[in-house]
Amino acid sequence: MNRSPEAITSLQNPQVKRLVRLRGRREREGEGVMLVEGARELSRAVAAGVRPHELYLCPELFSPEAQELVPGLETALGGGRATLLSRPAFEKVSGRENPDGVLGVAPLPVPALPDLGRRALVVVLHGLEKPGNVGAILRTADAAGADAAVVLGRGADPYGPNVIRASQGSVFAVPTLALGEEEALAWLAEQGFRTVACTPDARQDYWDAPLTGRVALLLGTEHAGLPPEWRRAHEAVRVPMHGQADSLNVATAAALVLYECVRQSRA
Numbered sequence: 001m002n003r004s005p006e007a008i009t010s011l012q013n014p015q016v017k018r019l020v021r022l023r024g025r026r027e028r029e030g031e032g033v034m035l036v037e038g039a040r041e042l043s044r045a046v047a048a049g050v051r052p053h054e055l056y057l058c059p060e061l062f063s064p065e066a067q068e069l070v071p072g073l074e075t076a077l078g079g080g081r082a083t084l085l086s087r088p089a090f091e092k093v094s095g096r097e098n099p100d101g102v103l104g105v106a107p108l109p110v111p112a113l114p115d116l117g118r119r120a121l122v123v124v125l126h127g128l129e130k131p132g133n134v135g136a137i138l139r140t141a142d143a144a145g146a147d148a149a150v151v152l153g154r155g156a157d158p159y160g161p162n163v164i165r166a167s168q169g170s171v172f173a174v175p176t177l178a179l180g181e182e183e184a185l186a187w188l189a190e191q192g193f194r195t196v197a198c199t200p201d202a203r204q205d206y207w208d209a210p211l212t213g214r215v216a217l218l219l220g221t222e223h224a225g226l227p228p229e230w231r232r233a234h235e236a237v238r239v240p241m242h243g244q245a246d247s248l249n250v251a252t253a254a255a256l257v258l259y260e261c262v263r264q265s266r267a
Contacts, residue, residue, distance in 0.1 A: 135166020
């Protein structure tokens with residue numbers, strides 16, 4: 001493993017400038033890479049088979065977790081390159097208020113459409129724009145044992161730094177597919193999924209719907225919900241609300257319905 005002998009200190013260094021540009025989605029997609037920041041997130045990515053080809057380190061910023069995990073991350077580089085950055089340089093490229101001094105550049109995953117078993121749970125996200133919501137749903141999907149997640153449209157980038165952070169690396173544990181709507185509909189039909197639209201105007205409470213077997217939970221944005229073609233699902237369910245609020249945070253609603261799927265499958 002090759003490590004730069006001296007830390008890069010200049011904020012005008014070409015590598016620093018490139019890393020700053022890679023915080024933009026267009027730049028990442030143009031290079032076919034993703035930024036994975038944080039020792040925990042990078043270690044989960046590596047455990048899922050991601051192989052970063054660049055690693056940027058700032059020992060001055062290492063957290064105890066980073067200090068413990070960095071040797072393993074350097075080993076995962078193989079013939080890649082680890083580069084030291086000064087604290088100002090790392091803080092320049094970081095997207096966090098309190099970075100832990102670990103940042104990796106890795107190829108974008110290209111997950112294949114999975115051929116799932118007789119029982120399978122998939123969450124489908126339509127047009128969600130807030131990375132925090134997408135990341136939180138992926139984290140819950142991982143905890144609930146979901147088999148895959150499908151992200152539709154040009155909402156939040158499922159492999160953007162903020163989604164990776166909000167999911168705490170769970171985006172690498174749950175096969176996460178960015179698909180077009182027609183492709184997603186065709187795959188769900190081909191796989192024999194029963195689609196369940198989560199929408200406030202449904203007449204059926206989510207705990208009354210059958211949520212076992214092959215189930216695809218469909219979730220839209222909080223302000224617009226699901227478009228008509230996605231509301232025409234096998235089931236439509238709601239989370240009942242008894243106060244003045246007319247909608248729940250989409251990540252909260254997803255967690256409730258995901259764990260109802262878990263409860264029913266165990267029962």
